[in-house]
Amino acid sequence: MILGAKRPDTIRKRFLIVAQLLQGDGAADSIARGVNVPVTTVRVFLNGLVDGGYATRERTGEGDIRTCYALTKKGRGYLLGELERWDRLGQQDPEIAVLISIGLT
Numbered sequence: 766m767i768l769g770a771k772r773p774d775t776i777r778k779r780f781l782i783v784a785q786l787l788q789g790d791g792a793a794d795s796i797a798r799g800v801n802v803p804v805t806t807v808r809v810f811l812n813g814l815v816d817g818g819y820a821t822r823e824r825t826g827e828g829d830i831r832t833c834y835a836l837t838k839k840g841r842g843y844l845l846g847e848l849e850r851w852d853r854l855g856q857q858d859p860e861i862a863v864l865i866s867i868g869l870t
Contacts, residue, residue: 778802782810783836783844786820791833819843 781800790796793811797804811834814820819840825833836844 778806779810782807786834786836787841787844789835791835792831793834794831814840 778800782796782802785791785796785799790799793807794804796802796811797807800807811820811822814836815822815834818837820834820836822832822834825831
């Protein structure tokens with residue numbers, strides 16, 4: 766599970782990391798700066814996505830070699846499914862969507 770976590774702050778951080786990937790920013794150090802999370806935390810999460818087939822990892826650059834990550838078709842599909850599920854939940858019961866968004870559930 767991509768965003769699966771028990772603590773709301775962890776879910777939020779993972780969501781922000783995946784959002785950066787969707788925007789095309791796949792370098793772990795850049796993502797870490799963008800979401801204010803330690804780079805080691807970002808790398809551990811991204812490597813888990815790679816292991817699960819949700820993302821790919823590739824070395825880029827000639828002189829300054831960097832590792833970049835990108836969501837796979839499976840990763841994008843899973844994320845889209847999760848967002849649709851959240852949307853349906855919010856349509857069925859707007860109060861639940863608010864509680865989820867502020868981390869009270």
